[in-house]
Amino acid sequence: MTIVSFSAIYFIPENRVGTMVQLDCANGMTVLRSCQAGGSIDKCKVSTLGKDKKEAKCEMNCDISSPKMWQTVCEHWDIPQYCDSSTDSLQYLSNFGNIMLHDKCAYITTKDIILDGHEYIPQCRVGSGFVNISQPCALNCTNEILSSIIGFKNPYMICLNNTLNYRFCTNNTSELTVLDNYMESECMVSCNFKKPWQLLELCKSWQSEITTFCQPNTRIGKEFPTNLSFTGTVLPSTAISMDECLYLQLDHITLPDGSIHYPKCSSSAVYQLETELYHTSCQISCNNSQLNEVFEAASDSKNNMTQYTREFWLFFLFMIISWVSQSIVITFADAICFDLLGDKISDYGKQRLWGSLGYGMFSLITGALIDLFSDGAYKNYIVAFILMFVYMCGDVTVSIFVKTNTIKMSMNILAEVGTLVSSLPTIIFLLWAISVGIYTGFVWQFLFWHLEDIAALSCDGSDYIKTLEGLVSAIQSFGGEIPFLFVSGYVLRKVGHINMMSLVLFAFGVRFLLYSILTNAWWVLPIEMLQGITYGMFYPTLTSYAKMVSPDGTETTVQGLVGAMYEGVGTSIGSMIGGQLYKSYGGSTTFRWFGISSLIFCALHVFSQYALKNKIQRINTRK
Numbered sequence: 223m224t225i226v227s228f229s230a231i232y233f234i235p236e237n238r239v240g241t242m243v244q245l246d247c248a249n250g251m252t253v254l255r256s257c258q259a260g261g262s263i264d265k266c267k268v269s270t271l272g273k274d275k276k277e278a279k280c281e282m283n284c285d286i287s288s289p290k291m292w293q294t295v296c297e298h299w300d301i302p303q304y305c306d307s308s309t310d311s312l313q314y315l316s317n318f319g320n321i322m323l324h325d326k327c328a329y330i331t332t333k334d335i336i337l338d339g340h341e342y343i344p345q346c347r348v349g350s351g352f353v354n355i356s357q358p359c360a361l362n363c364t365n366e367i368l369s370s371i372i373g374f375k376n377p378y379m380i381c382l383n384n385t386l387n388y389r390f391c392t393n394n395t396s397e398l399t400v401l402d403n404y405m406e407s408e409c410m411v412s413c414n415f416k417k418p419w420q421l422l423e424l425c426k427s428w429q430s431e432i433t434t435f436c437q438p439n440t441r442i443g444k445e446f447p448t449n450l451s452f453t454g455t456v457l458p459s460t461a462i463s464m465d466e467c468l469y470l471q472l473d474h475i476t477l478p479d480g481s482i483h484y485p486k487c488s489s490s491a492v493y494q495l496e497t498e499l500y501h502t503s504c505q506i507s508c509n510n511s512q513l514n515e516v517f518e519a520a521s522d523s524k525n526n527m528t529q530y531t532r533e534f535w536l537f538f539l540f541m542i543i544s545w546v547s548q549s550i551v552i553t554f555a556d557a558i559c560f561d562l563l564g565d566k567i568s569d570y571g572k573q574r575l576w577g578s579l580g581y582g583m584f585s586l587i588t589g590a591l592i593d594l595f596s597d598g599a600y601k602n603y604i605v606a607f608i609l610m611f612v613y614m615c616g617d618v619t620v621s622i623f624v625k626t627n628t629i630k631m632s633m634n635i636l637a638e639v640g641t642l643v644s645s646l647p648t649i650i651f652l653l654w655a656i657s658v659g660i661y662t663g664f665v666w667q668f669l670f671w672h673l674e675d676i677a678a679l680s681c682d683g684s685d686y687i688k689t690l691e692g693l694v695s696a697i698q699s700f701g702g703e704i705p706f707l708f709v710s711g712y713v714l715r716k717v718g719h720i721n722m723m724s725l726v727l728f729a730f731g732v733r734f735l736l737y738s739i740l741t742n743a744w745w746v747l748p749i750e751m752l753q754g755i756t757y758g759m760f761y762p763t764l765t766s767y768a769k770m771v772s773p774d775g776t777e778t779t780v781q782g783l784v785g786a787m788y789e790g791v792g793t794s795i796g797s798m799i800g801g802q803l804y805k806s807y808g809g810s811t812t813f814r815w816f817g818i819s820s821l822i823f824c825a826l827h828v829f830s831q832y833a834l835k836n837k838i839q840r841i842n843t844r845k
Contacts, residue, residue: 227543232607234536241517245284245502248469252299252485254456254506256520257467266680267516268468271461277473278456278513284504286450295450299475299485311414312421312435316344318363318388318409321401327391328371328398329382333406335428337435342428346381355420355427356380357413359388365407371397379413452477458510468516549785558624571710571762578707578758582699584609589692648771650830652787654723657823658760659792661730664800664816665756666793669694669737669746672809676743690743698753706758713759719767720831722759727824729755734817738810764788 246255256263286295295301315336322329332344346355358376363369377390388411392398415421425436452475460471474484508514559573591605670691677687706713714722733752740746764784772780803812 227540227547229607229611231537231540231544232604234533234540241506241514242503243282243506243517243520245472245504246469247487248471250486252472252487253460254454254470254472254504255467256517257465258520263463263466263468264516264519265463266678267512268461268463271458271470271512271516274458274510274512276458278458278508278510280454280456280506280508280513281451282454282475282504282506283449283451284502285448286502299483301477301483310416310421311412312424313410313412316409316411318368318407323398323401325391326393326395326398327389328401329380330377330388331382332386332388335386337428337430338433340430340433342430344386344428345384346386346427347384347423348381355423357415357420359411359413361388361409361411363407363409365409367400368407368409371400454506456508456510456513458513468520470513545789549782549789552785569711571707571758574761575704575707578699578703582696582704584613585695585699586692589688589695593688646834650827650834651723651767651771652784654727654827655764655784655787656792656795657820658726658730658756658764659788659790660796660799661734661816661820662757662788663793663796664812667797668800668804668809668812671804672737672740672813673743673746675809676740679741687743690746694746694750697747697750698757701751702753702755703758706754707762710759710762714763714766719763719770722763724824724828724831726756726760726763727820727827731817731820731824734813734820738814738817740810 244255244257246253317333319331319333321331335342335344357379359379360376361369361372363372371392372390375390375392377388380387380389421435425431425433430436454475455473457471457473460469462469472485474482476482506517508517563569563573588606588609591609592603595605596602673690673694674687677690717725729752733749733756736749737746765781768780768784800812800816803815807815
């Protein structure tokens with residue numbers, strides 16, 4: 223069951239939410255904007271990106287579901303196939319006012335415009351942020367003098383003082399002098415536009431989007447696409463952070479047809495950039511792991527999806543099955559080991575150290591292989607599952623050929639175990655196992671988390687944290703567990719099981735208090751030598767004491783009961799309480815509280831054992 227359930231975890235589908243960014247405009251170029259909700263962008267990663275001179279390729283899929291968005295993409299990025307204007311020409315009725323003469327040219331001012339039966343003010347916009355509307359137009363005027371002078375000339379549409387004008391020039395200055403006596407005239411104007419965004423600029427300036435000339439192109443009988451996909455070339459060196467947001471320049475884009483476009487944003491008004499185009503959201507995936515990490519952190523901060531997803535419950539189920547199966551295996555393995563040792567119970571530690579040797583060695587190898595086959599923060603754990611499957615199969619194969627004596631079974635096992643657990647020394651022993659389980663569970667779940675939080679205080683922390691975590695596991699095994707497991711039998715004979723139980727709680731208290739004052743993650747390495755007492759001495763004490771107090775034939779049951787108190791009740795409570803405290807108060811404070819509580823439990827254990835010893839002595843004296 224352990225092999226099947228652990229292997230099944232790998233096949234749980236990933237529940238990753240799409241990474242999103244927004245488009246914005248800065249200094250005439252489109253930029254990517256990624257904002258962190260309720261927090262700030264990682265300044266260290268921004269600094270690292272700023273030093274990266276290489277281009278990053280990002281696959282992007284932008285939501286541009288409204289026709290207006292397609293008009294903007296057309297206008298800004300010069301992609302004609304995405305323009306949606308229904309026509310390339312414009313006809314309207316206009317009333318002309320004053321005529322100004324200058325340098326052989328006449329400038330005719332437009333008073334109003336009648337388009338589709340509606341009157342509009344002929345405003346226009348000029349400057350680097352707007353489209354140049356200079357385009358020749360044919361005029362058919364009711365004023366015969368004006369019509370004769372214009373003739374077949376096509377005056378150019380221009381913008382003067384934010385008002386639409388028409389300019390025509392001639393070398394015959396006598397024609398222009400006639401216009402000194404010009405009266406107002408009504409003209410039919412016909413203009414052809416080379417670029418669709420010129421027409422769109424007039425629609426925006428006149429605020430005439432409701433007219434047929436400004437409507438989306440529906441002549442082809444197809445709906446507008448809801449997205450625009452392209453490969454964006456991003457410049458990480460342009461990364462800046464401001465107001466909890468990261469900004470990066472989008473240098474150019476490559477469409478699926480291979481065409482390259484430069485996403486400038488200087489051809490439209492400032493108000494449009496902020497309200498229409500550059501709040502468009504895009505899904506993004508880059509070939510730069512640092513960029514992906516920043517973008518994903520921002521997306522996750524805005525994701526309100528519940529954590530209790532279908533994938534979570536599948537993981538939860540498989541983990542329960544795995545731990546239940548593993549607990550059964552450990553219980554039987556310890557019972558079989560003590561049976562094979564016979565009277566040499568003190569040699570248990572010498573057998574158990576091989577487990578620590580395998581743990582320390584393969585945690586280093588597996589961690590290195592995971593980093594080798596992974597990209598940045600995105601870890602590929604397939605190598606861990608492969609190694610686990612191979613060695614678990616080997617473990618099963620070896621276990622089949624282990625020759626053991628028939629384990630004695632008590633004929634009245636429930637009564638004997640019940641009598642055992644109802645005695646005061648056994649109750650104290652089980653409470654001690656639970657308390658150690660609480661502290662062990664907290665270390666298992668939150669030590670590496672605490673180290674990563676400390677490492678995150680420096681910009682180079684992410685560069686070494688996985689190496690450090692591998693060294694922590696190695697020192698726990700080779701510097702702590704293995705030496706103490708080897709001498710555990712000798713130490714227990716000299717110190718005694720009861721005194722060692724108190725010493726284990728004291729070592730946990732010192733260890734946790736040292737964790738609470740860490741400011742440099744590397745200083746955790748000498749602290750891990752205490753693992754020799756908190757596990758290397760603890761586990762032989764736990765199992766051998768359970769063996770000593772077990773009535774004949776109940777060894778396996780008692781080992782299972784003690785293991786349930788330690789890894790079942792204890793580690794569960796430690797993980798649950800530790801998680802709540804860590805979330806609310808942080809790692810340093812939580813480790814400090816756990817350390818103080820461990821020292822208190824140590825004192826209570828010493829006092830209870832002293833009181834129990836005196837009680838037993840008084841009973842013996844009375845006898």
